[in-house]
Amino acid sequence: MEKKSIISRIIESGLKNTKPRVNIIDLLEQSDNLMTAQDIYESLRNNGVSLNLSTVYRSLDKLTENNILNKVMLEDGKQALYEYNHDIHHHFLVCKSCNKVKPIYSCPLDKYEKELEKKTNFIITGHRVEFYGYCKECQRKLKNNKTLI
Amino acid sequence: MEKKSIISRIIESGLKNTKPRVNIIDLLEQSDNLMTAQDIYESLRNNGVSLNLSTVYRSLDKLTENNILNKVMLEDGKQALYEYNHDIHHHFLVCKSCNKVKPIYSCPLDKYEKELEKKTNFIITGHRVEFYGYCKECQRKLKNNKTLI
DNA sequence: CTCAATGCAAACCGTTTGCATGCTC
């Protein structure tokens, strides 16, 4: 994505256009993986961008509030992950060995959600789905090591 | 559940039968709601059981490891919740207003999971699903207050 | 008697916050 469109996305949200915000969005938009605040901080520092961890957290909060980014909490609950919000509904496939997280762009829950609303009298506004298992690479590694039960 | 069967469940797992463990299992088995470590700690204290928060955490760890309890991390990621493990596959319906968590004992994902395994070459060992929304009571309250957007 | 479990206090670690300074609009 061009810097210009990143900047206009920030401004349209009513936020101020600052270097840390542009850099964070740019990084996440280009990243294949979800990243933690720490990941982002280190990655930017390593690329010569000087900024503070608390700025990263504050930026992530603002950008998540404004739907430019998504915040994701996986099962372990240790630390939050962030991704650029492409506005495409999706879920995740998480490898329990290497911890890689792959997005899945199909969702089996639409009909089920409607049924559930009727059954429970809830208004359902969203859902979260994750699949846990072992990716192809780790299956191979673990088979060789015989550590996969 | 009777104390006796709680104790035998502990012993069968190879753990030692101690008061904190029996009390924690007993409490969670009878609770309608998921509880945090802090909840458990306070509830037991209020019932005259003297024990330490770190004992609660250590017990919860051991009991979760041994599948007597389940540990659940919701979207906010603030604190872990625990439930007695009835060995029935289920998911949760979470009210974003009152934070109540209701188990749902149906699951729409079995077929989908198989498809996904083929498509992605993952071995899938489990999944997690939560629905977020507003429960009947909170819908009413919020409608009156006009604070539900 | 041995080893696992507990109590207590201190550490941990991801995240948040208060305050002075800087920068965007």
Add this chain to the structure above:
DNA sequence: GAGCATGCAAACGGTTTGCATTGAG
């Protein structure tokens, strides 16, 4: 120039850990 954003350091809060003591098997 006004008000939001940042840097820095300190606080927070849930959870974990080291160590001496207790208690189950």
